Amino acid sequence: MTEIKMVWAEDEQHAIGKNGQVPWDLPADRALFKKETLDSIMIMGRKTWDSIGRPLPQRQSVVVTQQPNFSTNFSDVIVCHDLADVLKYIKATSGLVTVIGGAQIYKMMMPYATQLVVTRVIGDFAGDTWVEPVDLDVFDLTKSQSEEQNGIEFKIMYYQRKGK
Numbered sequence: 001m002t003e004i005k006m007v008w009a010e011d012e013q014h015a016i017g018k019n020g021q022v023p024w025d026l027p028a029d030r031a032l033f034k035k036e037t038l039d040s041i042m043i044m045g046r047k048t049w050d051s052i053g054r055p056l057p058q059r060q061s062v063v064v065t066q067q068p069n070f071s072t073n074f075s076d077v078i079v080c081h082d083l084a085d086v087l088k089y090i091k092a093t094s095g096l097v098t099v100i101g102g103a104q105i106y107k108m109m110m111p112y113a114t115q116l117v118v119t120r121v122i123g124d125f126a127g128d129t130w131v132e133p134v135d136l137d138v139f140d141l142t143k144s145q146s147e148e149q150n151g152i153e154f155k156i157m158y159y160q161r162k163g164k
Helices: 027-037 046-052 083-092 103-112
Strands: 004-011 015-017 040-045 059-064 078-080 097-099 115-121 139-149 152-161
Touching: 004 027, 004 103, 015 103, 027 115, 027 139, 027 152, 040 046, 040 083, 040 103, 046 059, 059 083, 078 083, 083 103, 097 103
Parallel strands: 004 097, 004 115, 040 059, 040 097, 059 078
Antiparallel strands: 004 015, 115 152, 139 152
């Protein structure tokens, strides 16, 4: 089976966004995101695509949207319209798959995830978009490290699906 790694940052209330943006500035988290997603097939929703606005280097962008006529100005970006399209694309390719959001895409892909990389930002950032808490009946915490940057404390947590 293909490895499917989900990568996100959340606050203590599980908020992942506010007004279409990440509500904190942590260069270390951006560097972790880059490290974890390089050379991967990167699955994202249309709103996440809109917030990024372009394909990221050394990653294959796959945008999931229900908009039937959606397209980008980039010929190398794949557009899928539902879970079946995404799973068909993943099955037809090889290599690491990463899921980078948003909330609907995390929820849709969670049953297929084999690994999670979660940055827990300490505090409540009054977000307007949330992710479900990690289900510890399904995932084991395998590594955790605490850090601080720009006066913000955060913890990087790595999870593995049980039995994988």
